[in-house]
Amino acid sequence: MIKTALIIVLMSLNFTAYAADNPVEFSNPELQERYYALIDEIRCLVCQNQSLADSHADLAQDLRNEIYQKVLAGEKDEQIVTFLVERYGDFVLYRPPLTKNTWLLWFGPFLFLLLGIYVAIRLIKKQSAEKNAFTELDETQQKRLTELLNEDTDRNKG
Amino acid sequence: MIRYLLPLGIFAGLVLIFIYGLQHDPRLVPSPLIDKPAPTFNLPTLHSPGINIHLDDLKGKVSLLNVWASWCVACREEHPLLVKTSQTNALNLYGLNYKDTREDALRWLNKLGNPYIESAFDQAGTIGIDYGVYGVPETFVLDKNGIIRYKHIGPLNKQDIDDIILPLVKQLEQPAS
Incomplete structure (x- = not known):
């Protein structure tokens, strides 16, 4: 210790x-x-x-x-x-001056940050869109769902 | 489909960046002195301490300034090639003897041959600093007006001389049009 x-x-x-x-x-x-x-x-x-x-x-x-x-x-x-x-x-120099040769060195990390934010936003949007797709069924889909469920219970009975 | 191709694409991109990066030796730092007037110097010659050599002595002809030292192992590697090339009189080769002792440097030349028209004796290494020398041997190509046109870091090999140095010297020797 x-x-x-x-x-x-x-x-x-x-x-x-x-x-x-x-x-x-x-x-x-x-x-x-x-x-x-x-x-x-x-x-x-x-x-x-x-x-x-x-x-x-x-x-x-x-x-x-x-x-x-x-x-x-x-x-x-x-x-x-x-x-x-x-x-x-x-x-x-450990901290090179900002020139056209070094701008990628200075701003590269921020570019990657922006890229990361963009990807994250897209992923989140896509996921919430998928979630919504499950919750909302239109009339015909709802009908079909009931049919399927009924079919299932019928088979179990039989 | 894109879901599977994207990581593959990113991977391929990284591989390309790595291949590019691996082909560049980080030890070779580009010199800011290229296409600038060579730093002036006025140093005693290696052979006769009483006589000085000045940058102006190199002007008028395309010349090479080779930074060397007797303690430098890589200099020994390129030396036979320099001796051989000097025998063809194709190059005006001058030496900058860097942070050495006169005794060691002269013994080195006596033993291995002297390819230089003259060597400047830079015992303190101050002219070396002016030329941005950080790893001997280094070789500078100076045009007729004393402008640095090329810098080679590390020992020269036959390919460097035949493919880069000699054609460059030939090109620089042509009268300006």
């Missing part, structure tokens, strides 16, 4: 390794915050599913250093991001 509780507690703790191999210190905490926010948003192209902050690749180290220098030199976030995008393309 204690063991299980311990495992759950340990698993729910979030240990984030920020640029583990080379922690960077700024004298200005605001710059430090910007630096860490930036390297968390930039993809490392060598190990594509890691951010620069997570990656141990040589290139990631170089790029972290480049960003560090630029933050220190007083460059704005947009300037630094543009610098990287000009060289490595939109792919370095």
Whole structure:
């Protein structure tokens, strides 16, 4: 019991390794915050599913250093991001900008949501239509039904 | 009938998407530098530290810039082909020696042959960053005006050279009409 509780507690703790191999210190905490926010948003192209902050690749180290220098030199976030995008393309951004190449990426999920809503509405309409069809019989159908039922009771009697 | 054909159709559509997706290597990221002027550089040459090589030295002719390093295993794979191709004088092949030591790089060339007219020595890798290099070897084709026309990521094979690089160089060499 204690063991299980311990495992759950340990698993729910979030240990984030920020640029583990080379922690960077700024004298200005605001710059430090910007630096860490930036390297968390930039993809490392060598190990594509890691951010620069997570990656141990040589290139990631170089790029972290480049960003560090630029933050220190007083460059704005947009300037630094543009610098990287000009060289490595939109792919370095975990949140790519909205362009004609990426609109499907951004709006694709909503298209599927609309498709899902459409299918759901159609299904519900169809089902309720079928239900109504059972409850309402016209005159001839009602007559035929009584006949059939009578036939059945007659056979049972016989 | 549609009830049974629809899932089949969706499945077939997915298969087509997967086939399309599997034929694309996610490691090959298209470079934003294509059809843009090559980033300029002014670096010491690998062979003589006192002499610099500048991007302008590559201009005037269609040239190739091959990013390589002695620590790069895949470079070793394409190297014999580069040496062989350089002997035909069909290409103006320059090297960008990336994040290497001079000693290792020179030993590598002495041992395996030097296909390059000249190699620029980018020890810090800053020019590599300007060229958006993320996986050596990479090869850039520059036209006469120093515009990047093509980028190949990873080792070149004979087919790449014969079917893509050589025809492209030939086409770029023709005077603009």
